[in-house]
Amino acid sequence: MKILFLGDIVGRSGRDALTQRLPALRAQLDLDLVVVNGENASHGFGLAPDMARAFLAAGTDVITLGNHAWDRREIIPFLEEEKRVIRPANFPPGTPGAGAVVVEVRGGRRALVMNVMGRLFMDPLDDPFRAVQAELQRHTLGRTIQAAILDVHAEASSEKQAFGHSFDGMLSLVIGTHTHVPTADHQILPGGTAYQTDAGMCGDYDSVIGMQKGGAALRFWKKMPGEKLAPAEGEATLCGLYLETDDATGLATRVAPLRQGGRLSQIVP
Ligand SMILES: [Fe+2]
Ligand SMILES: [Fe+2]
Numbered sequence: 001m002k003i004l005f006l007g008d009i010v011g012r013s014g015r016d017a018l019t020q021r022l023p024a025l026r027a028q029l030d031l032d033l034v035v036v037n038g039e040n041a042s043h044g045f046g047l048a049p050d051m052a053r054a055f056l057a058a059g060t061d062v063i064t065l066g067n068h069a070w071d072r073r074e075i076i077p078f079l080e081e082e083k084r085v086i087r088p089a090n091f092p093p094g095t096p097g098a099g100a101v102v103v104e105v106r107g108g109r110r111a112l113v114m115n116v117m118g119r120l121f122m123d124p125l126d127d128p129f130r131a132v133q134a135e136l137q138r139h140t141l142g143r144t145i146q147a148a149i150l151d152v153h154a155e156a157s158s159e160k161q162a163f164g165h166s167f168d169g170m171l172s173l174v175i176g177t178h179t180h181v182p183t184a185d186h187q188i189l190p191g192g193t194a195y196q197t198d199a200g201m202c203g204d205y206d207s208v209i210g211m212q213k214g215g216a217a218l219r220f221w222k223k224m225p226g227e228k229l230a231p232a233e234g235e236a237t238l239c240g241l242y243l244e245t246d247d248a249t250g251l252a253t254r255v256a257p258l259r260q261g262g263r264l265s266q267i268v269p
Contacts, residue, residue, distance in 0.1 A: 006240035010203030010210035011231025039066040047070025055258030064115040068152035088117035116191035118154020164195040180209035192251030207232035237262030
């Protein structure tokens with residue numbers, strides 16, 4: 001399977017980059033599955049249903065979320081009707097929506113996509129490791145599903161690496177989101193799971209993690225309420241990871257970073 005994972009879509013700049021460029025990327029890379037993190041799409045905070053629809057129409061198969069999942073409250077009922085938008089699995093039982101979805105791709109193959117949130121330097125939630133372990137008991141990689149993707153929405157690189165090694169050989173990809181900066185440690189772990197600590201955001205990199213740099217920097221100088229943060233509006237770099245997997249095992253055979261458009265150095269598989 002040919003898979004593209006893109007990190008947090010931030011504001012209009014990120015949304016426009018995704019909807020305008022994904023159709024061509026999908027054709028050019030002959031993609032079977034596209035997963036994007038949408039938690040910052042709405043002015044940096046949350047995801048509105050019309051934005052989710054636009055991402056899906058542009059060729060996204062699954063949208064994951066994170067700590068900003070509920071910032072646009074309209075998403076709450078929408079999660080019940082659109083199962084391709086998932087929120088972290090380790091919210092308390094009874095939380096609207098789901099933390100995992102199985103989608104069918106070309107050739108009748110099935111892909112599991114999961115989303116969890118880390119607990120280091122984040123709001124405390126249920127154990128994300130046990131949440132993934134429980135979900136994996138319902139599927140067999142290489143048999144009932146041909147690929148399994150996990151978005152670990154977390155702050156700490158240590159927690160994300162621990163995830164990669166804990167599930168090495170059980171998932172096609174473990175990839176981090178939330179820090180909005182791409183890491184250069186993309187690799188295939190010894191057991192065959194593709195891994196990258198953070199995919200990086202899809203947004204304007206002349207910014208403080210996607211927000212206008214002046215106001216964002218001032219917050220560190222003055223410990224007082226300042227101007228409201230707003231997303232930077234320059235051209236976005238689409239940031240993420242491309243991978244190829246073997247349908248018979250569900251494990252990764254190739255990983256390559258993608259950084260397209262905007263300020264970051266360009267690399268397209
Ligand atoms: Fe984010
Ligand atoms: Fe986040």
